[in-house]
Amino acid sequence: MESYWVIDGHCDSILDYLDGKRSLTSPQEGGQWDLERAQEGKVILQFLAAYIESQYKPERGTLRGLELIHAAHRFIQSNSEKVFLIKQREDLDRLPSGSKMGCLLSVEGGEIIGNSLFLLDIIYELGVRAMGLTWNQRNAIADGAGEKTQSSLTQFGENVILRMNELGMIIDVSHLNEAGFWHVLELSSQPVLASHSCAYALCPHPRNLTDEQLKALSRQGGIVGVNFYPQFLTQEAEAGLQDVVRHIRHIAEVAGVEAVGLGSDFDGIENTPKGLEGANKYDALVQALSDSGFSQTEIEKITHRNFMRFLSTVLK
Numbered sequence: 108m109e110s111y112w113v114i115d116g117h118c119d120s121i122l123d124y125l126d127g128k129r130s131l132t133s134p135q136e137g138g139q140w141d142l143e144r145a146q147e148g149k150v151i152l153q154f155l156a157a158y159i160e161s162q163y164k165p166e167r168g169t170l171r172g173l174e175l176i177h178a179a180h181r182f183i184q185s186n187s188e189k190v191f192l193i194k195q196r197e198d199l200d201r202l203p204s205g206s207k208m209g210c211l212l213s214v215e216g217g218e219i220i221g222n223s224l225f226l227l228d229i230i231y232e233l234g235v236r237a238m239g240l241t242w243n244q245r246n247a248i249a250d251g252a253g254e255k256t257q258s259s260l261t262q263f264g265e266n267v268i269l270r271m272n273e274l275g276m277i278i279d280v281s282h283l284n285e286a287g288f289w290h291v292l293e294l295s296s297q298p299v300l301a302s303h304s305c306a307y308a309l310c311p312h313p314r315n316l317t318d319e320q321l322k323a324l325s326r327q328g329g330i331v332g333v334n335f336y337p338q339f340l341t342q343e344a345e346a347g348l349q350d351v352v353r354h355i356r357h358i359a360e361v362a363g364v365e366a367v368g369l370g371s372d373f374d375g376i377e378n379t380p381k382g383l384e385g386a387n388k389y390d391a392l393v394q395a396l397s398d399s400g401f402s403q404t405e406i407e408k409i410t411h412r413n414f415m416r417f418l419s420t421v422l423k
């Protein structure tokens with residue numbers, strides 16, 4: 108398999124960078140994702156998530172989010188011979204032939220803007236191009252998948268969706284509750300991303316998407332980045348490459364292969380599927396997809412072409 112590239116819709120590695128634990132340049136420092144492994148794994152575009160941990164929410168969510176965005180910029184600047192920031196549609200033209208990997212800044216979750224719409228514009232100005240509306244809890248926008256409520260978006264949340272559409276920001280519905288998911292699909296004029304989720308039919312976890320959700324997401328041109336977290340793949344602490352393939356196959360069958368992408372969640376998950384321990388192991392996943400009957404064209408769609416189509420639709 109020579110002709111695949113990887114676009115990964117989610118990793119949390121910037122947290123280790125900010126905390127001074129790793130420079131994210133070499134596997135010797137541990138973790139699951141770094142530049143050396145991403146390059147070996149043929150990653151051409153990586154979403155770098157600013158994950159705001161629960162202890163900062165809600166009061167210090169904005170400050171912590173900005174600190175993470177600042178760290179992501181420092182990381183990109185310190186490695187400018189290897190990476191560059193993706194800010195607009197034209198930047199995609201530099202992939203994959205350019206020698207540099209693109210980084211797209213995303214924020215996980217909407218706590219960063221509190222209940223102030225102008226902060227959405229501010230983070231856009233700072234280069235952020237994707238935002239997960241919620242993490243697992245409730246915020247001013249909506250309720251997360253960890254809440255027992257079934258509320259749809261707040262009035263403020265509706266305004267956030269409309270403004271994200273205007274700005275050309277990617278709306279990420281991973282971690283959002285189901286009522287919120289349907290509300291977003293009803294409101295958004297642009298396709299929507301579930302950056303790191305799996306199929307509920309195979310693994311009934313509230314973080315996964317039902318077949319109806321997968322179909323609806325796909326109908327609007329959206330995609331789901333299949334998450335490598337064993338608990339979302341099998342509900343167990345362990346999983347293998349075949350479990351990732353099973354979820355990819357299911358989503359492709361239910362929603363079409365055009366709806367499938369990858370959202371590793373590297374450095375946000377404490378364990379990984381066997382054989383997929385880090386960003387250098389995509390070759391093994393591609394081989395497993397090929398062995399299970401996916402064609403070369405289908406594999407290219409799953410690994411990068413669907414994401415390219417999606418990004419060139421949503422980004423301005």
Ligand SMILES: [Zn+2]
Pocket residue numbers: 215282303375
């Ligand atoms: Zn997450």
